[in-house]
Amino acid sequence: MKITQLLDKTAAIIRRDLLTAIRYRTGFLITAAGAAAELAAFYYLSRAIGSGFRPDGVDYFPFLLVGTGFYTFLVMGINAFLVIVQGAQQTGTLEILMTTSTPAPVLVFLSAISAFAGNTVQLLFYLGAGLLLFGAPLHANLLGCVVIFALSLTIAVAIGILAAALQLAIQKGSALVWLLGSGAWFMTGTLFPVATLPGPLRAIAQLIPITHSLDGMRMALLQAASWGALAGEIGFLALFSLTLLPFSLVVFSYTLRRARLQGTLSFY
Amino acid sequence: MDSIVLESVSKVFRHRPALFNWMGRERGGETRALENVSLGVARGQILVLLGPNGSGKTTTLKLVSTMLLPDAGRVLVQDADTQSAPNEVRKHVGFAVATERSFFPRLSARENLDFFAALDDVPRRSRPARIGAMLDRTGLLDAADTLVMKFSSGMYQRLGIARALIKEPSVILLDEPTRSLDPASAAHFWNLVRELPAQGATVILATHSFHEAAAVGDFVAVLHQGRLAGYRKIADSGVEELRSFYFHATGELDEAAHLASRSWR
Numbered sequence: 299m300k301i302t303q304l305l306d307k308t309a310a311i312i313r314r315d316l317l318t319a320i321r322y323r324t325g326f327l328i329t330a331a332g333a334a335a336e337l338a339a340f341y342y343l344s345r346a347i348g349s350g351f352r353p354d355g356v357d358y359f360p361f362l363l364v365g366t367g368f369y370t371f372l373v374m375g376i377n378a379f380l381v382i383v384q385g386a387q388q389t390g391t392l393e394i395l396m397t398t399s400t401p402a403p404v405l406v407f408l409s410a411i412s413a414f415a416g417n418t419v420q421l422l423f424y425l426g427a428g429l430l431l432f433g434a435p436l437h438a439n440l441l442g443c444v445v446i447f448a449l450s451l452t453i454a455v456a457i458g459i460l461a462a463a464l465q466l467a468i469q470k471g472s473a474l475v476w477l478l479g480s481g482a483w484f485m486t487g488t489l490f491p492v493a494t495l496p497g498p499l500r501a502i503a504q505l506i507p508i509t510h511s512l513d514g515m516r517m518a519l520l521q522a523a524s525w526g527a528l529a530g531e532i533g534f535l536a537l538f539s540l541t542l543l544p545f546s547l548v549v550f551s552y553t554l555r556r557a558r559l560q561g562t563l564s565f566y
Numbered sequence: 567m568d569s570i571v572l573e574s575v576s577k578v579f580r581h582r583p584a585l586f587n588w589m590g591r592e593r594g595g596e597t598r599a600l601e602n603v604s605l606g607v608a609r610g611q612i613l614v615l616l617g618p619n620g621s622g623k624t625t626t627l628k629l630v631s632t633m634l635l636p637d638a639g640r641v642l643v644q645d646a647d648t649q650s651a652p653n654e655v656r657k658h659v660g661f662a663v664a665t666e667r668s669f670f671p672r673l674s675a676r677e678n679l680d681f682f683a684a685l686d687d688v689p690r691r692s693r694p695a696r697i698g699a700m701l702d703r704t705g706l707l708d709a710a711d712t713l714v715m716k717f718s719s720g721m722y723q724r725l726g727i728a729r730a731l732i733k734e735p736s737v738i739l740l741d742e743p744t745r746s747l748d749p750a751s752a753a754h755f756w757n758l759v760r761e762l763p764a765q766g767a768t769v770i771l772a773t774h775s776f777h778e779a780a781a782v783g784d785f786v787a788v789l790h791q792g793r794l795a796g797y798r799k800i801a802d803s804g805v806e807e808l809r810s811f812y813f814h815a816t817g818e819l820d821e822a823a824h825l826a827s828r829s830w831r
Binding site for chain 1: 573577579580582601628631632633634635653656657659661667669670671672673680682685686687690713715729733767789
């Protein structure tokens with residue numbers, strides 16, 4: 299596939315998603331209001347707890363801001379893959395999309411890029427509002443932030459593709475997203491440091507890539523950590539990226555072929 | 567040379583009941599949708615698939631489009647195997663599905679066509695003109711900028727046809743394309759289909775209508791319980807000749823003819 303064709307397809311998918319989003323006007327406004335309410339709640343929560351509580355050496359509000367903002371960004375990105383497949387099954391577009399000249403993995407990948415673009419805008423709005431309205435301090439190693447962001451994004455894409463594969467295989471990809479959304483959030487250091495957890499849970503937390511994403515992003519964004527300090531988290535994230543992405547693509551191709559054999563492509 | 571070839575194709579759908587099936591008593595077992603079907607459609611010809619509900623017509627179209635893969639046998643489209651070269655097959659095939667639920671409801675007809683045309687590698691520059699022409703040919707030009715969630719069944723059907731033709735495919739699959747169309751629109755559509763072979767396209771059209779088969783088809787294949795029950799050239803066959811061929815092939819009782827003869831008495 300030529301690069302111009304790929305760009306054309308990406309533009310078509312982003313245009314579709316943008317047009318659909320702005321035609322659901324109320325939903326867009328409610329999402330923005332919800333994020334603002336959450337920020338206010340975290341601000342007053344951190345004030346109530348007091349300035350004596352400094353997890354990982356930073357104020358609690360910026361700790362929460364980065365933790366919840368980045369965690370939500372990653373989980374929503376993962377969820378986007380599931381929503382894309384599930385939505386296409388429910389609207390009946392999946393089968394017909396799978397007969398276009400665009401290979402299925404490329405199609406899912408491009409759709410996710412579009413979803414991630416929307417989520418990135420939301421994340422920037424969330425962090426920006428937290429910094430400007432509530433005065434969270436910022437000491438950033440910007441290049442470090444970009445590296446952590448890119449590696450975390452790759453991992454989120456890989457897990458998202460697994461969720462999409464699960465949706466095709468058992469029509470319940472939501473189970474994986476539920477596990478991340480409800481089971482894993484408290485172990486990844488979103489609201490409080492992982493060090494607070496008991497030993498066995500702490501060990502499991504280290505196996506969840508999001509733990510390293512949040513730790514790395516906090517260090518890079520709030521403490522301007524040096525490359526030497528970030529090396530451990532970057533190493534973990536790179537390892538997860540290199541193993542998870544090819545694995546997820548193989549699983550997705552297998553489940554897609556299986557769905558075509560069993561005639562379950564449009565089941566939901 | 568045949569553009570589309572089905573060689574001893576079989577397709578089985580297996581039903582796996584839910585956990586705790588005693589609660590809902592879901593049916594298990596399997597459905598043999600196609601059994602050892604062999605067919606060929608030459609370039610520039612129109613093959614009509616006739617058959618009762620559940621006879622395997624849609625399954626045949628889905629197998630050619632790569633939506634489904636065969637359990638046995640093989641399907642070739644322009645010499646490319648749907649199993650080993652599905653991406654190559656998809657470049658050639660345009661599929662008008664019978665379902666209305668295959669568009670993005672909050673996009674207009676024009677936006678939907680533009681989206682699918684981009685995915686089908688229709689060059690950006692030629693898209694607006696091609697989309698306009700296709701909307702015109704399918705009688706949707708006045709509704710081009712209406713969100714498709716406001717469309718009627720017939721309009722969805724016409725948009726589905728427009729989508730299948732937009733990439734100018736060499737193989738066109740039409741699944742009950744006039745099911746929701748009024749008689750005038752159906753006749754207009756038949757003319758459109760008759761023009762396709764002149765543009766080098768090969769067509770498979772699944773229908774229940776003998777009128778449609780007689781109006782557009784070169785050959786007819788009758789499917790019954792997943793098997794090829796009859797195959798013949800249509801040529802100048804009239805509707806009654808096709809009807810009689812169909813009921814002879816399927817072994818079903820022609821109750822409509824029976825009722826018609828009774829009403830004359």
